[in-house]
Amino acid sequence: MVVDGTPVRGEHRFGVLPERGGVDAVWGDAVIEVAKRGGNDIVRPRHPDAPLRTAFTGTPAYAPDPRWAVTGRYIPFDTPRPTTVGAAVEGLEHVYDAPGRLEFELDGRPLSLTAFPGHGAGRLLVLFTDATSGVTTYAANRALALDPPAADGTVIVDFNRAANLPCAYTDLATCPLPPAENRLPVAIEAGQKIPRERGGS
Known part of the structure; x- marks a missing residue:
């Protein structure tokens, strides 16, 4: 796993994260974001093969005016x-x-x-x-x-x-x-x- 650009083996402690801060842990194509929002620690996995991303066809918008x-x-x-x-x-x-x-x-x-x-x-x-x-x-x-x-x-x-x-x-x-x-x-x-x-x- 690569955490903030540094290869990590074995156990890794993320420590205390600042509010609205976050750290990305990368494993192959997967990215796991460890972050703090509203005083809560959160873990958000992301992967390029996620159906929401692969099925994305763009966002409708008003014509510029x-x-x-x-x-x-x-x-x-x-x-x-x-x-x-x-x-x-x-x-x-x-x-x-x-x-x-x-x-x-x-x-x-x-x-x-x-x-x-x-x-x-x-x-x-x-x-x-x-x-x-x-x-x-x-x-x-x-x-x-x-x-x-x-x-x-x-x-x-x-x-x-x-x-x-x-x-x-x-x-x-x-x-x-x-x-x-x-x-x-x-x-x-x-x-x-x-x-x-x-x-x-």
């Missing part, structure tokens, strides 16, 4: 706000330090979203639901990754890039849910729809 790419403003909080959200797995919670919020308009209606740290310096991640959730898009959440805001706080909020998280495809994912204030009261008919694996078309 410039209407859904709007210029917004990033408002940083004085200090990051610890924000507790639920998870796709009942009884599990995630805590993120939200650095700020986005303010923007759609069809003249002012809206805002709490942002979480994204992958990469200065990048942001927004989890949200809207009036399409559970109708044409996955009910629990969608995610939108954003580039770092400009020096004046300007940021492009492009809902055409709204994407499903792993929980949209499998009940074995521990994806975070959006905070209550990120439940938009409008229909965002952009981005990825309900996966075919969940009955989407």
